[in-house]
Amino acid sequence: MADQTVATAIPEIRPAKNANASAGQWRLIWWRFCQHRVALASGAVIVLVYLVAAFAEFLAPMSEQAYDPRFTYAPPQRIRFAGYDANGAFHMLYVNGYFAKVDPIALSRIYEPDPNTLIPVGFFVKGEPYRLWGLFETNRHLIGPLEPGQPFYLFGADRLGRDVLSRTIHGTRISMSVGLIGVTISLILGILLGGISGLYGGWVDDVIQRGIELLKSIPTIPLWMGLAAAVPISTDPIVVYLWITVILSLIGWTDMARVVRGRFLSLKSEDFVIAAGLDGCSKMRIIWRHMVPSFMSHIIASVTLAIPTMILAETALSFLGIGLRPPVVSWGVLLQEAQNILAVSNAPWLFLPGLAVIITVLALNFLGDGIRDAADPYEY
Secondary structure (H helix, E strand, O other), rough: OHHHHHHHHHHHHHHHHHHHOOHHHHHHHHHHOOOHHHEEEEHHHHHHHHHHHHHHHHHOOOOOOOOOOOHHHOOOOEEEEEOOOOOOOOEEEEEEEEEEEOOOOOOOOOEEEEEEEEEEEEEEEEEEEEEEEOOEEEEEEEEEEEEOOOOOOOEEEOOOOEEEHHHHHHHHHHHHHHHHHHHHHHHHHHHHHHHHHHHHHHHHHHHHHHHHHHHHHHHHHHHHHHHHHOOOOOOOOOHHHHHHHHHHHHHHHHHHHHHHHHHHHHHOOOHHHHHHOOOOOOOOHHHHHHHHHHHHHHHHHHHHHHHHHHHHHHHHHOOOOOOOOOOOOOOHHHHHHOOHHHHHHHHHHHHHHHHHHHHHHHHHHHHHHHHHHOOOOOOO
């Protein structure tokens, strides 16, 4: 009876060991990544941020350019629960309105919550019409006042009476796409030039490496300023957006190229690379078909760590006034609104878009760390 118990127990243990031994690289990476709880949570945050970018018009209570001069620098409103309006009607969600008074010293309007004014709030409410993804025309918004036109500023208002929350949501699309597109271009340039440098060697390697050293020897901010100054002020904002993406990409490919060159130098003497060359494969096919997939996990980790750099670079350029310009809305453009004494002293909520930058950059860094730790699971 004991022998039968041992015999039945052995098949239950062996499959798990065999599964680990025979699992492919990507499955081992995924198993190791799932053990990194911070990286998993960060991945969920990044997915949420990109969903916000995809559905910005629906999630934002207003459009990014909607303004109301009656509520310039209005403070954030707080969502409250369970209240009765002046007519005795019950509302589950509401915000208080504003009443304005004039500061006798600064002669400026000061807004304070009016507990006697109740503005009902609901979900999937009607508001400004828009075209989702340019295809579907609708006027439904995730959250907003039940009566269109009522003040609803969860993140406060700026100097023109525009909703900071709505502008932050719309700015997510520009800032995140700049990082994603910029890293994609940098990735292609880095793999291509780094692969050519490591695979060919000789004078080709010397030319590419000296070019990389030249780019890295130039201070970043002056280089950005010089390249951004080449874009005329009268240029269309969309063209400026494309130019800024290209500028960030032309600077960001150097680190990836050096990493790829080092890996190619160690891989080009491997049997599978030599066999591919003897089989008649071209250099480009060897690079993209055989060598790059062998360290794809490292490339993915590098990409997740490079996207925050791109986002911060775009934010810094726009904050300094040499990047994206209004009417384009990005996190950097929004933070540019806060670089004055009035904002620091009277409207600190204009710094809230910076909170979105901090959360996104931290999440991307934690995600990159988790992928990097899981990229070589055979060590564990």
